[in-house]
Amino acid sequence: METPGGHAFGSSEPFTLGVEEELFLVDPVTGSQVNASGAVLERVPAGTTGRIERELHACQVELITDVCTRAGDAIEQLSALRRAVLATGTGLLGSGTHPSAAEGEAEITDRSRYERIRELLGDAVATPVGGLHIHVAMPDPETAIRAFNALRAHLPALQALGANSPFRHGRDTGLASAREVTVRGWPRSGVPRAMAGFEDFTVATERLVRAAEVPDYTWFWWKLRPHPRLGTVEIRALDAQTRPEETAALVALTHCLAREAASAPARPGPPAEVLEEALFKAARFGTRARLPDAEGHPRSLPEILRETVPGAREHAQDLGCEAELEGLEGLMARSGEARQRETYELAGLEAVLRELVRATNPDGAPSA
Secondary structure, rough: OOOOOOOOOOOOOOOOOEEEEEEEEEEOOOEEEEHHHHHHHHHOOOOOEEEEEEEEEEEEEEEOOEEEHHHHHHHHHHHHHHHHOOOOOOOOEOOOOOOOOOOOOOOOOHHHHHHHHHHEEEHHOOOOEEEEEEEOOOHHHHHHHHHHHHHHHHHHHHHHHHHOEEEOOOEEOOEEEEHHHHOOOOOHHHOOOOOOOHHHHHHHHHHHHHOOOOOOOOOOOOEEEEEEOOOOEEEEEEEEOOOHHHHHHHHHHHHHHHHHHOOOOOOOOOOOHHHHHHHHHHHHHHHHHHEEOOOEEEEEEEHHHHHHHHHHHHHHHHHOOOHHHOOHHHHHHHHHHHHHHHHHHHHHHHHHHHHHHHHHHOOOOOOO
């Protein structure tokens, strides 16, 4: 709840967690995309912890956890929400893009906000995308800005690890994350500059709201943003994941990095042009990307993680996510993008769809 001072920072226990995932509704046998969110929500069983919401496109639902203390708790809630949706008889597909749906097949959900987005963005929203959004509660506005500034540098590595959308409109895009490249067609979808403080953020967002002629900052689809209404910093750069354990690894790493960023001394972040290059390389090559540092020197993702993960591990015990963080090794070995391409090479796109449907079911995906 927003406080009289205009933000909700400090209203929740610091460094608690909330996670949202946008999943595709599909035929449970073939994996074909279906515009069924209204019918699905009418049939969802009552009593599940968390929320299930309709999304911009009628072929998707958003699963939203309650406030959680640990990454494992968030994954348990998301898995239960997946089961609740599957109990209606539909299928679910976790990926940054639907691999085979044609452009324009997805209908816009009949809500005023979504109709306004369609009016403002036109065909930029013709292709739906599935994202994983991670909120970490911050104790006060200035800590939120410090964490936001520090997390900017981590976005390319997180995006590379989470790349899970090589196929779009029935073809291999040559990208690890077609979602990232699709979203680049939206306004206010990149990464804002580092902020001098909360007042700087407030002035900047008020100016951009006027320029864009939108109601408020929730109409900014930045990859990373302070979220004063919720009292969090929100990381939005990741593709939706197929397997719950892969989601768990990414949530755990992000949670630890956010905790570290909130307490670490301020240091200069990457220049905007270098960060933009790094984000594209992450989308193009995924875990094989060579990502430039702040000085522009390319470095492999394993090299970056060897420096990053030890600092994250220092917070893992306090945050209760040591086991989930171990899943990073599996993601590096076989990311979501790599799994999709391996299946395609063996049996084609129809097999990719079937495997994504099977593995998105929390009771259908093996842990190995």
